[in-house]
Amino acid sequence: MQKVAINWFRKDLRLHDNPSLDYLSKLSIPIINIFIWDDEESTEKPLGGATKVWLYHSLHDLNKQLGNKLMVLSGKAENIYVDLLKKYQIKAISWNRCYEPWRIKRDKSLKKFLETQNIQVRSFNGSLLWEPWNILKKDSTPYKVYSPFFKRGCLDSAPPRQPTKKPKTLNLLDFENKKSAIDDLKLVPSQSWAKIIPRKWNISGSGANEKKNIFFNSKIFKYKNGRNFPSMNSVSGLSPYINWGQISVNELWYKCQDLLKTKKQNVDILHFLSELGWREFSYNLLYHFPQININNFQKKFDNFPWINSESLIKKWQKGETGYPIVDAGMKELRTTGYMHNRVRMIVGSFLVKNLLVDWRRGEEWFWDNLFDADMANNSAGWQWVGGSGADAAPYFRIFNPITQGQKFDPEGGYTRHFLPVLSKLPSKFLFNPWDAPTDMREQASVFLGKNYPYPIVDVKDSRQKALEAFKSL
């Protein structure tokens, strides 16, 4: 039997800058590229609905790039490998590492098992700039504060791996591929949103490249300030592509380093790098504190008297809180599978602090609805917003949804776009329509309680309640 190597695609769905594929391409034996739908093995939460839809389109695209030679399998990874070992003479297996706690545990035991079968097993870093176990404080404990983590921990360490191009030749094993293998995974639910929303994105390697080019050609030069204003559209929009590895963070890092050669100390480029640093920080936290996606990082929050009103949670989910910037954000999420970072912070603060809802309920909703749903970033983001995380926003910092809207969407472009019902309301009252004179509202066709809700809570009272609850800890 012919000797073969197996490249296991996971969250690295690209052919360029893929350390595992690079390594195998140099072994001079045919490669079988596989993807295993292994969600059933997760001892944590299964993947959310939106990100599964993203995965579906990404797998089709990857299969196309591989000339229909992506072997798509489903089940427990160890069982799959046992079957493959019966069919092929496998010399080497390799993959790029993932950092979800269940995957780390599973991969370790799988590696041991495969090695007992006399297979050369290798794993690589394909999705982080620095491995979490290499970035530790002088006393060998993990960082809990972002600034020293990034400045001292990351930037003072050896620079990240240089990205590589797609291997010049890929010797792929010819095998009979099952046409419907990706569709058989049933990643796409029957709801209409699963068909409509993906059309707003180009979910493919070329889509990632296109977004990257648009960002680096212009948007990045107004990133530092522009990233606060959702209607300025000066963020990259790359997060779902980064999440599934259609683009690598090493590529982005070194693209910035190239730009910095001519634009020394450019604050926008440096700021973008620091946001990639926040991603590293989230992964570092998840690696060293694997419970952060389930438990409060700060234990004192375990006694927080959450109210968790189901009817208020529903209104928040549907974007019917009566606070326009919050509602616009929740509509953006439902209609695009994405939400701007500034608005994620506003809707998060509103849920946890004004509605006194446990951050885990918000995290769950984002997990199910975001195309970029990422265990590390989502749990770190929610714990940051809720005040219970490492280096989190202090609990008493409660975003006021009216002034946040006025400050970060001053012309109302973002809010009017996602809430067309308010589109004719003058900016002065866009974020507090109940204060507008009745005839002004009528002229703008805004009828409170009919086509747009009254506020579901009073911001001042709810803020006071939150502060009292916090003091009780």
Ligand SMILES: Cc1cc2nc3c(=O)[nH]c(=O)nc-3n(C[C@H](O)[C@H](O)[C@H](O)COP(=O)(O)OP(=O)(O)OC[C@H]3O[C@@H](n4cnc5c(N)ncnc54)[C@H](O)[C@@H]3O)c2cc1C
């Ligand atoms: C409550 C909450 C939940 C979040 N959930 C997720 C999530 O599930 N998945 C996710 O990728 N991000 C999450 N974030 C972080 C951030 O909002 C998104 O990464 C960002 O909005 C993605 O848009 P972008 O690619 O245009 O970002 P850009 O501003 O263009 O940033 C580029 C990249 O840097 C990284 N990045 C930027 N900001 C952050 C941040 N604050 N924390 C960590 N990494 C960051 C992301 O990989 C992002 O794609 C969350 C933030 C909050 C407040």
